[in-house]
Amino acid sequence: MASENLAAALEDSTRQGRVYLDYAATSPLLPCVEQRMVNVLHELGTGVLGNASALHSPGHLAHEILEHARASVARLIGAEPDEIIFTSGGSEANNTVTNIFAGQTQIVSAIEHPSLLESARQRSGKLGVLPVDEKGRVKIRETKLTKPQLVSVMLANNELGTIEPIEELRRHFPSACIHSDATQAFGKLKINVKDLGVDYLNISAHKIGGPAGIGALYVRRGAPYHPFIVGGHQEQKRRAGTSNPLLAAGFGAAADWAWDNWSCRRFVSVANLRNLLASRILREIAHSSINGFEQCIYDKENQSYNTLPNILNASFQAAEGESIQLYLDATGIAVSTGSACAAGDTKPSHVLMATTGDAEVAHSSIRFSLGLDTTKDDIDRVMQVLPSIVQYLQSISTIKIGEASK
Amino acid sequence: MSESQASWVYSDLVKEHFLSPRNFLMGDEANFPHDTSGTVGNPICGDQMTMYLQIKDNKIVDVRWKTYGCASAIASTSALSELVKGRSLDEALQIGPAEITEFLGGLPKHKFHCSVLGHEALAAAVKAYRAK
Known part of the structure; x- marks a missing residue:
């Protein structure tokens, strides 16, 4: 296994069943x-x-x-x-x-x-x-x-x-x-x-x-x-x-x-979990960044949000998206990526290219999308393994942190 | 391998090399004293790799690598590192994409370029060594 810390984290996570964070791709039947x-x-x-x-x-x-x-x-x-x-x-x-x-x-x-x-x-x-x-x-x-x-x-x-x-x-x-x-x-x-x-x-x-x-x-x-x-x-x-x-x-x-x-308010709890994931990623994973809005805010008066309450997109410098995605999958966690490799394409996400103009940010991106069934346990599960996965991929990467190409 | 597998799914061997890669170089490259190295690819294209070789009497005695790339890039570099150990430089240069892919039990069609990359990194390292 890749490294002992990572191996232990992966093994522990795998035992705990599946976490589905790809609701934006498709959602389970009600x-x-x-x-x-x-x-x-x-x-x-x-x-x-x-x-x-x-x-x-x-x-x-x-x-x-x-x-x-x-x-x-x-x-x-x-x-x-x-x-x-x-x-x-x-x-x-x-x-x-x-x-x-x-x-x-x-x-x-x-x-x-x-x-x-x-x-x-x-x-x-x-x-x-x-x-x-x-x-x-x-x-x-x-x-x-x-x-x-x-x-x-x-x-x-x-x-x-x-x-x-x-x-x-x-x-x-x-x-x-x-x-x-x-x-x-x-x-x-x-x-x-x-x-x-x-x-x-x-x-x-x-x-x-x-x-x-x-x-x-x-x-x-x-x-x-x-x-x-x-x-x-x-x-x-x-x-x-x-x-x-x-x-x-x-x-x-x-x-x-x-x-x-349904009511717009129903998604406030989803937005809170999304925001929790965003802050934990930024706090616990070095060289990570959020694409789009960092925090989702509910506007009570207009019953609206500044960004969708269920989608969070993050990039991890020097760690490639498909590899992160497949390591997460190996522990039972399903997410998606804007990396070209994963889509069977030659170009990375046109959306992230339009917003950042930085191909490495696009290749290194992960989209987490939550549903009404997502729990705080699911977020904890992600944060139990994601820091070691990213750190490991960064440590074997040819890209030296801080010297990333633009 | 069935058509559907060929189009997308990684073989068990690829998965194994991806999840437990061999001979990777963790952290600073100073951790592995080497006689030569070669880098190919570009992070902008989503794949980049470096091979580091220890050479004695024209033979590759040990090897390490680093990769920024997808699962098949990691797996094929890992496979290549296993294949080149103990071979002479000329023998190592003979290892092409076909042998790497075969060693891994096949790669999805659109992933072939990843294995080509490993071969090119090795060739670049040997070329740099011979130019010394």
Whole structure:
């Protein structure tokens, strides 16, 4: 084993079971979601459910399940049911929106999800990319492009948790259509599409305890639209393909759970654990830094946060992210990294490159993302092993601390 | 190795070399008196490694290394350090990426460059030694 201290810490930690701190990647199914899906699966198995497009009774039942779920999802974000299109998830929704404005002028932020950035690059006529500050806040005024048809900025960033000023964006581009990818913010922040003033907004079920493989795209009544997947009348001719009542039912159940149980305040305890982890990392691990906001602060009056309460991104000088991630995994702790190596890519996180401009900081980054089930014990478990892992990797690193290349 | 394994998962041997690497140099390089060293890679690309060699009568008698890099960079440098010990300089230079990868029971496709890096670090160290 690497070193005796580390070996002992790893062995001790491994015995204590798994710690999941990758909720931003996907979150475990809520028990009520699982129950609802099992019930629907049973009806599918017995042949009671048909194709939601069919006119017979089994088809009608499937249609009802689908529409019930649509109403639940719509309610949660302040939309009307007919403004909700079910999609396969965030990537499809992002592709759909940029495709509506094919050949036209689009403005996006530098830290959007790759599915938005890549599709905007391929489909826009002219593309403007808004830079961000060191915390990841978009600089709305820094574009030379005037009169864009589409402006797309995410509601909160998936790597840093930084929240973007969508209402301000709306005011700054009064004649553009505004799209916001709310995949990460969903379930953590209060989202109301009318208050935000957006024309398009997308969310994903599996970020709030629903199943992966289904999401929704909100399209404001009257906003320009044409389908990305054509050749079927489903979703009011807005997205071809047989409807999936099983996934929709799971999504709807997760949305109902959030409606009944959720409040912004619920995440205050998560924010406290996130902040505890941030301070302990800075205090107990030499040459560590926090990317984005160091502390998450709850604004009681407005029921909002300065940054997502569940995401913490940290970098550890001279220790590479994938190695930290896999050492943590060997002790039963799941996190993610912005290192290129881990993503099977040649470039490190474009988000950290946009905020820091420092590839080593990006390669050496770890994202911890917490959920409502995360406990102080989980944070203690991380801090039981992380200092020795980082110290060990730093001690065998070619990079001498303090001489890191910029 | 199945297709899905080849695309992502590390072999048990890679994991073993990653979690218990051999011949690494901890802390200051003065801790290992050496006749030559070679560094390749760049932290900006996410991988950098240095090989330190003790050489006697044209033979590598002992070796240490340092790496800033991912799991397969650590594992392949560890593997290379095992492979070169006791070999003559010419023999050691024959060790290419294929042999390192084979020693580790395969590497995920996109990780091959990591093993190439170890080989290049060794070549740089030998070149520096011969230039003395």
